[in-house]
Amino acid sequence: MxxxxxxxxxxxxxxxxxxxxxxxxxxxxxxxxxxxxxxxxxxxxxxxxxxxxxxxxxxxxxxxxxxxxxxxxxxxxxxxxxxxxxxxxxxxxxxxxxxxxxxxxxxxxxxxxxxxxxxxxxxxxxxxREIERRSYFGAYKGVTDILTKYLWPELALILTRIAAQLRMTPNMVSVIGVTLCLLATYLFAKGLFWTGFLSGFIFMVLDTVDGKLARCTITSSKWGNVIDHGVDLVHPPFWWYFWGTGLAYWGLGLSGGTFTFIMTAVIAGYVLQRLIEGMFLKDFKMDIHVWRPFDSQFRLITARRNPNMVILFVALLAGRPDIGLIALAWWTILSLVVHAVRLVQAYAVSRSGKPIVSWMDEAEAAA
Structure with a gap:
């Protein structure tokens, strides 16, 4: 039939x-x-x-x-x-x-x-249910950050199933997430770090849910991708900035010079890392994080939003959100250096006449 x-x-x-x-x-x-x-x-x-x-x-x-x-x-x-x-x-x-x-x-x-x-x-x-589970986990990137890969996949699976049964669209989930993202920014600015962290955590989980819901229900849209990736790209520096201003409510406000250094490091470092990733993609037609196994492993902890939030969470547990922000700045600088070195090394390999090939492509060929 x-x-x-x-x-x-x-x-x-x-x-x-x-x-x-x-x-x-x-x-x-x-x-x-x-x-x-x-x-x-x-x-x-x-x-x-x-x-x-x-x-x-x-x-x-x-x-x-x-x-x-x-x-x-x-x-x-x-x-x-x-x-x-x-x-x-x-x-x-x-x-x-x-x-x-x-x-x-x-x-x-x-x-x-x-x-x-x-x-x-x-x-x-x-x-x-097993097929839904496998199709859900099949929509996960093999190279991503440590939280997305290990911490909340099961929670996001439950939420994705609920959203699908409620006939929610990915854009509906994104709107809820964006609202929580803005709320977290406001709470950080007021020094309400724990409440802001909870709001930010839910947003980060929903940031996974909307993409998985779109892939599993085949409902991706151009504007949905713009909203999702646009918010992901723009909001992290605002979180770090308002975390810094919110320290005053804890009596841990940073001096003008220290605050300027930290903001320069986290914002410039974030922008430059993204530019390096863009240059690598443009010149070698693949993501920098899939070049060699080291790059894929470093993606787990590189100074993106989720690993940075781990740093702030540990500092918050210790009652020193100021030290957390300082550590975040230095980790951003170190991550930037690693990315810059890898880009220079890739150009050197390319100039020597050797192709820049992902280790995953090599593994596929070997299989």
Whole structure:
């Protein structure tokens, strides 16, 4: 049994039927959203080809992206077609590039910067929650900060499931998060560090939830990405600045010279690190944090918002939020130096005639 539907991407053939919902929607709707999302991102089907989805299965969206990159590609599990871009009217199993994922092979996801075996599971009431869990964790970047990777994934999973069941959009979650971000900024300025920290912590978790909700429910939007990444990019220096002014309420206000030094270090250091990351991406077409294993490990603790909040939290526990801000400034300087050295080293390697290749790409080739 199959049916063909028309999407912006082109003809989509849905094989079989499945009443088991995933992330609060039928599997047919989820697949339709994936096709429409691919079209929005510029993908197109080759002439005379159609997209094929097997509704009995749920799979990692990476497989769809790879199938769209190479016409005639079909991913299968043993002899069962899962997803692919095949010529219309043919037996899918006769496609020129049939890739069997049942052998346990791993594929490199450049979007999320990780090498792993893509998920393929039969979607049934008994497997639904496990599939949702795997698709949720599959949306995590392999290279990120220590808190996002280890501290709150389980909490964010619960909140993502709740949001999906309530039919909340990622933008709704983002608006709540932005409100809490602004509230944290105000509370820091008033020296209410613990209350501000709680508000900021919830915002940081929701900052994960909105992205995961968008990926799991296939509801990403241009403006949602602008809001999400824009807020992420802009707000950290404001937190550090108002943390510094709020120290006066604790009787720990910094001298003018010290305050100026710290603000120069954290703001200039933050901006320069971002510029270095941008230069690396522009010149070598990949993120600086995926070049060598050291860079990926350093991303766990580099002076971004979340690791910096760990520094402030430890200082707050000790009753010295002033020392925390000073430590944050020096850690920002050290992180900037590390990034600058890595950029210079990359240019030196490139000038020597050697390609700049991610260690993850090398691992994929070895696999």
């Amino acid at each position: 199959s049916q063909t539907i028309t999407t912006t991407l082109g003809p989509v053939r849905l094989i079989g039927d499945n009443a088991t919902p995933i992330w609060g929607m039928p599997n047919a709707e989820r697949n339709r959203r994936m096709a429409e999302s691919s079209a929005k991102n510029g993908s197109r089907l080759a002439a005379g080809h159609e997209l094929l989805f097997n509704l009995a299965y749920a799979f990692d969206p990476l497989l769809l992206r790879l199938a769209l990159e190479t016409p005639g590609t079909l991913f299968v599990w043993a002899d069962t077609p899962i997803v692919g871009q095949v010529a219309q009217g043919i037996n899918p199993l006769t496609a020129p590039h049939v890739i069997d994922l049942s052998d346990g092979r791993k594929l490199y996801n450049r979007q999320l910067r990780k090498l792993e075996q893509p998920m393929v599971r039969e979607l049934t009431p008994a497997t639904r």
